[in-house]
Amino acid sequence: MASKIIYFTVNGRPEQAEFPIDCPAQDVKDLFRAAAEAGPHDILKLYNTKGNIINISPQLAPNSPHSCYKLKVVAADCNSAELVDDLGFDLSSLEKRLQSLEKRILTEAAETPVIVYEMKRQVESFREKLESVEHLSWLGLFKNMSEGTHKPSPFYHKRTLRKAREECVHVREQFIQMSSLEVSEEVRQYLKKPTFDNWQWEDAEIMVLLQVMYTDLDFISTFNIELDVLQQFLYEVYRRYNNIPFHNFKHCFCVTQMMYGLIWLTDLRNKIDSIDLLIMLTSAVCHDLDHTGYNNAYQINARTELALRYNDISPLENHHCAVAFEILEKTECNIFRNLSMEQFKRIREGIIKCILATDMTRHIEILTKFKTILPVFDFSNKDHRDVLMMIMIKVSDISNEARPMDVAEPWLDCLLQEFFNQSDMEKLEGLPVTPFMDRDKVTKPSSQTGFIRFVLLPLFIELANLFPSLEQHIIDPVRKALDYYTEMGKAVEREKQNRVQSEKMIKPSTSGQPEGHPEPSRATKPL
């Protein structure tokens, strides 16, 4: 029977494996597992000469000793019951013990000793090492992945692409260096406009721009915020946005920048007091902290830790907000530390209200409330202000289409990438597939035309009813985007019909592509 030989190295040691071409997939995996002397829960990663990960399967392309593959072994899921046994300890419980120890020390000594920080760092870095490979689970390297579709995958809640420590340290250094430089007046003015292009700026620069927002709204002086505390806060925020396609640090920036722009465009500084403005800006900064790229429907269906913890009630938004206050718990990050208890309580209540309002399942409820109070809107009425703040964070949150097309369109690509990741995972895990995320059903125009018509415009129009000057800044570009995607939708439709037509015209004996088939234009190019 035909067999193939695969040459590879494991820990620098040359090995070769031979197996029949019709060998069962599991046997091939076991063969490599044995060669690597890997444990049953370890993950094997095979790299080709280009450094790409390739699947360990009977279909592996044969190679030669000169084009050796590289086999690597990495530790597996850090919390599974079996692994707790194998490791000899439970990482989660270790973290919990460390947390409660830290709390006790903090209560008694008022300051966390360096040794506790060091221990936390070590535990965190260990967790990062263990988790950094989990996103590879779809490669089929985890043994249990394809088992029973009725129960959620054991990896659902940890398939988070956390930022690497080195990346954070580097960005932090750049940020601190840059923050001492003066930001030009031109940039400061540009930052107040919805036309601002986020794609031109690196993460460290974005942190400087966030600092500028706090400075130019006079928060530093009004609330006695120390610059190093603000910087530490912004760094922690940056660190706790994950590397995912859409809900990442750049999205945090865009939402905050739109909120900042709206505050200036509506002259809100002369209408409500600065504590409310501080609540609005900080809520925007924190509103998607530690988003994992899977929405509430997924959290609930997959019965994730978040859904369990928050009883299916806005699990993500509750989490974003909890992480925000977790960051603020650390004195060195607490930008509110010089405020009175009374002021802090008000800010906390406000931020919770704003972040929880970003759950889109509450969209109609919040918009209806706003419409009801609009005819009698009174800036001195706290209930009215609360609803306005919720509306403004909602507008900022979904405001990509209010930006210039070349800024907005890449954001749609990011959003759809995240949506498709989720629906792919839902299919893999046998969970209900969220229809607007299904790559087999959704296109850019189909995604945007409905969203703009039924969600964006009705919301934006109400805010512009209160602030008519906003019309040109946020409504006009959204209408343009609607036209653009409507045209794109028609082009897609035309192309589909052309294809059907050409297929009909091809005789059964004809081979190859029909002539005259239109080249995909910019408007019809596939995603």
Ligand code: 5GP
């Ligand atoms: P989030 O708080 O998750 O950032 O924003 C709310 C949700 O609104 C997003 O998760 C997404 O479902 C939806 N959304 C925001 N912007 C767009 C957009 O431009 N198009 C579509 N189709 N949905 C959007």
Ligand code: MN
């Ligand atoms: Mn958001």
